[in-house]
Amino acid sequence: MQTQNQGFATSGQEHRVQNFQEMALGLVSTRSFPAIVGTADMMLKTAEVTLVGYEKIGGGHCTAIVRGRTADVRLAVREGAATAESFGELVSSLVIPRPLPNLEAVLPIGLRLQQLTARGYSRLSHQAVGLLETRGFPAMVGAADAMLKAADVQLASYERIGAGLCTVIIRGSVSNVAVAVEAGMYEAERIGELNAVMVIPRPLDDLEQTLPLASCWIEQQQPLQLPLAIKEKEKEKELVQLPDLANLPVPLKEEEIIPRDL
CATH class of the missing domain: 3.30.70.1710 (BMC (bacterial microcompartment) domain)
Known part of the structure; x- marks a missing residue:
């Protein structure tokens, strides 16, 4: 039984190593923001990659960063670089197979897409x-x-x-x-x-x-309005002492008036 569990662990480790070896990062840099958006659009439509985001370092230099399987990333970067070059704005391109977690943790290329999608906003989709x-x-x-x-x-x-x-x-x-x-x-x-x-x-x-x-x-989240939001303290009401019912005078009954016969 112990040997079988060890076999499952080894298989899982091999699967993770295989996935790690297949992943890659791709970067294409241009000298214009419209050019980098057009380049990113071409990369997404050419291969099955995910657009992580853009990095702008000043001087007009913008870099689109994609990730996916190594073969897809290589294809996307090749077509993206060709697109940027056709615009006359290509600066450089790079493919990084098997990036280490430390690289993604330090450089601003990790979970940016998840952070962007977490925002609630009204998109102008399909336009x-x-x-x-x-x-x-x-x-x-x-x-x-x-x-x-x-x-x-x-x-x-x-x-x-x-x-x-x-x-x-x-x-x-x-x-x-x-x-x-x-x-x-x-x-x-x-x-x-x-x-x-x-x-x-x-x-x-x-x-x-x-x-x-x-x-x-962007859709701004409205604060919750609690039903018991009391701003001012309620003033204490003056207590009134009730009289003792035993000491109250008993009202006399009025005599019944009998009409005389005419």
């Missing part, structure tokens, strides 16, 4: 995503105003990644997002410098969870 990046905040604000006035879209949030780069993010139908982004491009170029644009028609759930979201879309 296209439009991103427009400018160099300079006034150009981004002007472009956002032009996009909202040009089509039926919602301003979801904005992102800053350093080096003066700001990205406005809108949501809506594919046609409305395309019209809005085009209007925003002209306005951004008129005010300042347009850096990059991106339209994602059908974002996957992983991409949805990692996109920044303005606080107005």
